[in-house]
Amino acid sequence: MVTSIAPLEAPVEPADALRRISFLLERDRAGTYRVEAFRRAVAVVRATDPDELATRAEAGTLQELNGIGKSTAGVVAEAVRGELPAYLKSLQDKATDSLADGGDDLRAALRGDCHSHSDWSDGGSPIDEMVLTAVELGHDYLVLTDHSPRLKVANGLSSERLTRQLGVVDQVNASLGGDFRLLKGIEVDILDDGSLDQTPEMLDRLDVVVASVHSKLKMNAAPMTRRMVAAVQNPRVNVLGHCTGRLVTGGRGTRPQSEFDARAVFEACAENDVAVEINSRPERQDPPDELLGLALEIGCLFSIDSDAHAPGQLDFKALGCERAERLGVPVERIVNTWDADRLVAWARGGSA
Secondary structure, eight states, X not given: OOSSOOOOOSSOOHHHHHXXXXXXXXXXXXXXXXXXXXXXXXXXXXXXXXXXXXXXXHHTOGGGSTTOOHHHHHHHXXXXXXXXXXXXXXXXXXXOSOSSSSOHXXXXXXXXXXXXXXXXXXXXXXXXXXXXXXXXXXXXXXXXXXXOTTOGGGTOOOHHHHHHHHHHHHHHHHXXXXXXXXXXXXXXXXXXXXXXXXXXXXXXXXXXEEEEOOSOTTOOHHHHHHHHHHHHTSTTOOEEOXXXXXXXXXXXXXXXXXXXXXHHHHHHHHHTTOEEEEEOOTTTOBSOHHHHHHHHHHTOOEEEEOOBSSGGGGGGHHHHHHHHHHTTOOGGGBGGGSOHHHHHHHHTTOOO
16 A cells, blocks of 8 residues: 555646645645535536536636536636646645654555444445545555444435345445445444444344444443443444544544443453554544553554545545554554455454
8 A cells, every 4th residue: 555646747637636636625724615626526526527517617707507606616727738737736745745744654554444334324425436545555455334223423325225235335345346345334333231233133134234333422431331331242343443532633523532441342352353453533632642552562453444434534644554553562463454355254254
């Protein structure tokens, strides 16, 4: 896996220029409204005949297309003329090869990402856009892990919607010809008693299951510990997601980490072959360094994941890799350095 996407050069297709701007803005954690303007423009450009785009660019009427504003019109017009759009060039010039100082060797060893979201739940882009960006980033696979039904604020998937999504995943894989695999997954909510927010039958149809706590994060330590231990003891759980639930920065403000017996939880992970997620989102940085060190001491497996809710966020894994390398996490204990066949075999109960 490479550390970043190679810069675009002129000439560039208008839709590709808009996509790359969106990616770079997401990677740089720009405001959602700003990113959405460029993502909407991609759809408009793709739906418009190239000859019409060229005619409108010359006549200065691109903004008459619904979904094209002043900034996006400028990008399209420059691309139509065979130029590298100035806004794209400025973003590319500012972008660094990696989001973190360090972790490059570990990042290069990653084969995929076990935690990502699409617009089927609370992600911002369709599945095919997440896949295309993962391919461009050098992934061999991506696990699609949209939310489970009780997380209504995130538009969690019912069994019926998840079943439909699995059909879409099959269609995507059929179109890719085997060079890349989109794996079937879920970020399933850990309920108050440690049970999982999806039927066992549905979970059995998935390749990888990430289980996370999203509710009652201030639960007392003893019941929270029982809750988390019960979840990781479930044979269909493969990865314990963002275990403390903390937020350390970002637009949602800050949130303290949940209280639980970390040694008991991580020992349960080690005993049940469940990987502890190193969540790479800048606002999470979860688990904290001291807990990551404890999980390392206990002998846990790890998964370095982006928890991406937009294509540009798939590059966040660089931040998790920097932390893992700095704290001495061995590459052989990171499950997404494995190829897809080994990952799926392990997730379905095979030996690591």
